Amino acid sequence: MSAFFEVSGVEGGYGGGRVLNSVSFGIERGEVLAMIGRNGVGKTTLMRALIGLVPLSAGSIALDGVELGHAKPYVRAQQGIGYVPQGREIFGMLTVAENLQVGAQANRAQAAEMKAKVVEYFPxxxxxxxxxxxTMSGGEQQQLAIARALISAPKVLLLDEPSEGIQPSIVTLIGDTIQRIAREARIGVLLVEQDMGMVERIASRCCVMDKGRIVDTPSPAQLGDEQLIRQYLAL
Structure with missing residues (x-):
């Protein structure tokens, strides 16, 4: 039986070169799946392939039974894939309200309802x-980036390094809020993250990437094993 968000045998890369090597995994509603690994193993390329910014050379991506592997990025957004890129990429010259308005374009019908929810999550x-x-702090900008993705009422949310450049107390706040959103809104979450404290605390499951493929699936509890983490991240 297929998962709610099913990625099967995905391959792809840049300029004809292959970065992703038959990547397969599934995410259910309300689940946080963490994808970990050292820098340069293909995690961000995977995220970009899932949202449609890197074309697939093989494999499939299905959300709630709808195949999206060769759909345009805006179609994937309309179908329910939300994406928060590494570095946030908020519109700095726009206000918070205007940034949220941009995010709402993928699903205008639910924008008013979701606006109330996102400011509840991120007051x-x-x-x-x-x-x-x-003009906001890095932590505030990250909360805005997540809210901008959420306002379109996604079914699955892709988060690329949400803790990057943020003070520890705000990392904890964001992690707890992501877990709450997954649980309450029944959104599947794919979390690419280097902060093992966040992963251990909020992830339902974990996958390890190396050389463009998934090489292990440790339990979140195992992420407290410092020796194992050193092995995974090649520290």
Missing amino acids: ILKARYRQKAG
């Missing part, structure tokens, strides 16, 4: 509503 955004996004 700092309500206080910053008319502020230019570029």
Whole structure:
């Protein structure tokens, strides 16, 4: 039986070169799946392939029974794939409200309802509503980036290094909120993350990538094993 979000035998890369080597995994509603591994093993390329920014040379991507492996990025967004890229990529010259309005374009019908939900998840955004996004702290910008993806009511949310460049207390807040969103909104979450504390705390399951393929599936509890983590991340 297929998972709610099913990735099967995905291959792809840049300029004819192959980075991803037959990557397969599934995510259910309400589940947080962490994808870990050292830098350069293909994690960000995988995220970009899932959202449609890197073309597939083989494999399939299905969400709620709908095949999206060769769909345009905007179609994937409309079908329910939300994406928060590494580095956030918020629109710094736009206000918080305007950034959220941009995110709402993929699903205007639910935008008003979701706007109320995202400011409940991230109340700092309500206080910053008319502020230019570029003047906010890194942690506030990350909360905005996640809210911008959530406002389109996605079925699955792809998060690429949400802890990057953020102070530890805000990392904890964001991690706890991601877990809450997955549980309450029944959204499947794919989390690419180097912060093993966050992964251990919020992930339901974990996959390890190396050389463009999934090489192991440790339990979150195993991520407390420092020797094992050194092996996975080649520290």
